[in-house]
Amino acid sequence: MRPRVNAHTVFSWVRTFYQDLARWAADEPTRWGPWVAPCPVRNSDTDHSKNRSRRKAAMDQRTRTLLPALPALVKAVERQLKDAQTCLVTGRETPAGAPFTTPAGENLLRRAGVSSRVYADDPATGRRRDLTVEEERAFWAWAIVEVLRHTGMRIEEALELTHHSFVAYQLPTTGEIVPMLQVAPSKLDQERLLLVSPELGEVLTAIIHRVRRGQQAMPLVSAYDSLERLWSAPMPFLFQRRCGPEDRAIPRNYIYTCLNDALAASGLTGPGDEQLRYTPHDFRRIFVTDALRSGLPPHIAARICGHRMVDTTLGYAAIYPEDVINHHRSFIARRRSLRPSEEYREPTAQEWQDFLAHFELRKVALGVCARDFGTPCVHEHACIRCPVLRPDPEQMPRLEEIHANLLDRLQEAKEQGWLGEVAAIEASLAAAEQKLAAMRDLATRHTTVHLGMPDFRSSAGRLDAEQ
Template sequence: MLAADRGPFDALSVEGVLELLPSLSTFPPTTSKRSRSKRAERSRGTARILVWLLSFPGDGWQERWIVSGADSSLDWIDVVTAGYGCVEASRRSVTTDGLGCLLLARAVRPSYEFLQCYRTSGLYRHAKQEFGADLFSRLRQAGMARGTIPSHLSTAENSLVKVAFRTGRDLADLTSDDLIAYHDWNKEALGKAPMGLHAAWDLLRDIGVLDEKLSLRRTLARGQLPTTQLVDRYGIQRGPVRDVFVRYLDERRPSLDYSSVSGLASQLVGAFWADIEKHHPGISSLHLAPEIAEAWKQRVKVINRPGKAPVPREQWASVLTTVRAFYLDIAEWALEDPSWAAWAVPSPVRRSDTGGFTKVKKKARAKMHQRVRERLPRLPELVDTTEQHHAHQKRLLAAAETTPIGATFDLDGRDYRRIDRKDDQLRKRFHYRPTIVLAQDIATEEQLDLTRSEDEAFWAWAVIETLRHTGVRLEELLELTHLALVSYELPDTSEIVPLLQIVPSKSNEERLLLVSPELASVLATVISRLRGDNNGVVPFVARYDPHELVTGPHFHTCSSAASAGDATSSPPTWSISCSTTP
């Protein structure tokens, strides 16, 4: 056991641990006969557990706690309780009170598995006083300032209490790594993120305990994998061939973006070599016999998934081209670097095998163009529908906001009833959302989250309008900020025209687009909405790129006095995608 896993009082005797109990702020005082009796019961219960732990081998209380099995089960409480007193409920109460004192005094540090099973509101209430009462009070104030409802705030506090119990630290000493470790355990053991941890992370940032710019969700966002993990996720056997794939991808990686490297590994290792090993176990050479190569080239045209019917692989020609390039690259590199010579073998993919690659690419491009031709005539219909839908959701939200809880209102011939949070059947949607307006369609009894519906309708309208007025790609759209709005003075007329700067993307070229009055109206509406939702300022953003698996740079918040036409003011930054805000 590592020294870091032990508590500060791990080496104390039974008497030494009992002497710690009066120092607990929640330990009963000696002011009355009742409190003195309760004080004696808790000391007696703590002594029972310590004496029982002494019957197990170990160097210190923490090691005995683990060896005894107390950290993974609660059955031992009945074993310790047996033989004391005559009333079972009273005996167990004394033992559990002693256990609470033992944990609050940090003589042992329970695992998250134990805390998941041992649920007692009294222990958590006392822990909030022992592990930083002032900070927990500030935490509650920060939660109320955010508009967090009491039940969600209590869940966030309890998650922090668990981390404090496990780490042996007060609330002021918790770190981001401590919270991430709790998140990782919960994901591995229970398959989901712990309830309240995201809100707890934000509240700790609000009171200054955590000096983190990003939310927990952005902090946990998966980053780029090293080449070895890109290869090993396909389960090929370790050996010289696997090392060749790792070395080859490392050679190619500096000249490719991450998504291209990941795709290259998928085709070379996943679609090619993993399939070869599956049908020919133990193979250890890139030099494939003709019959092995021909059989693989037939299999690669079909995708087989467990439990699903085989489907044709549309990009089978691309896989063949990638494999052929792999063999030809090694042969070329062997001319300059002899260490590649042992792997310079004939390619199993001939030039004639890739002859259909160009045809497949043209077919895919033609399919995309045809899809555009089919949908373009319906663009005006999409624009009108989106605008009408947003207008309807906006009016519905406004009508509900002016209606008391439980009262009914009418909109466009339909009757709705305003409902409270406690009446909703989908409680899970309330996590970390302080403001929400709910209504129920009386005719269908469908419960509606009007706040979210209006928000989604607005951003759908903003995205569609921006795309149709600019023609930018989706990736370029998500990278737009207020800093992309620039002005240009025409040299002949001195007229100032607004321009939209598009950062380099797929074409690797920077562009400047003239902002039309319609587009300017859309962008102004987006900025006004962001300012209205954030006390007159546009919050900073840090976009997470789901393809490159990296978080972009932060943009600083500016005051609402800044304007795009004021050269002395820094324009606030904004992002069309509301999901990019940390």
């Protein structure tokens, strides 16, 4: 049994209902008061942050799986389009009832009958195939993959592109004319312009050529916005196709059908051998991730994608571990370049001796002094009260002796009325008791057996003597 995906939403609804009752009761106590009750859903149950981070991780993982397979998908849709076009032309030229072979090696029989469409029978499966529909789907699958991967548009923005969306922009410096694509606002009320690359230009030209069908102008059609539930004014939409006697704007579900057919025919599989599935929004995530990985500044990527906040754009990007490693390595390289180069040379013999001597000087009666390398003692060697002393459990008898001595001195100071001395001895006593407790704790934790291995100092001393 899988956990419910939208459990948080249901919790929010229930909690909101209880809160509504409480608010209504404040306005009309007689009517709503009897219904007020403590909400069984706690505020923490409606916390969406963990859910959001899980969803983001799942989306990132999806992008990491789909991005490397994108070149294979592009090749597959191109090949499918060519094969479908060849198949359609061959089928149209083949006489009724005659066999012909498709580029994929399938043997088909041309169907008889008068129709603008080309039908064929597949003897292997016994199915009738509409070669016109197959070619049309292959074309729109190729077109949508190319448009979305080159622009990173939302699907509704792509479907709203019209022949009027092309804008010629003259560069102020060189006077060169650059083709731009005007994207109508979908989510935010902000129009944006995208640069038309040569590859994108080729795809858009192929779409226009297909839709015009040799006519002077593109057909004007109305598109139905299923989200706004509105019909648009008749426009020369780029994504439109002939349905029977009329031209119609292409709806979203047709795009999904074309994409799913193309993916099923491509045979692309994921890490678990399952068939890969691309949604139109996956191309947007891939576009953002690829753009940021290629060094496009996030604020420029945000403008291209039509995001008001850069954080939204970064939320789309699936950062790869290799990116993290590369950035960390470049950070270390940058820091090294900023630090003085003499810090990275071999130490001199004197410096090495000073380094070893520092560790010798850190040994004190009650343990080891943990002050920084090259720094003098700033506590006047009052090690009992010093916080940087690491007590040695083997010195416990010595510290117990000091502790007993401090008690005697405290007694004497009190008897003599040396009140200033009393406060100092009491502070030393408290510190000695704390260090004793630390030594006892360390003594109980020391369970390793010393095997008599040579320690660092003896090795260093031998090296020094050999030199």
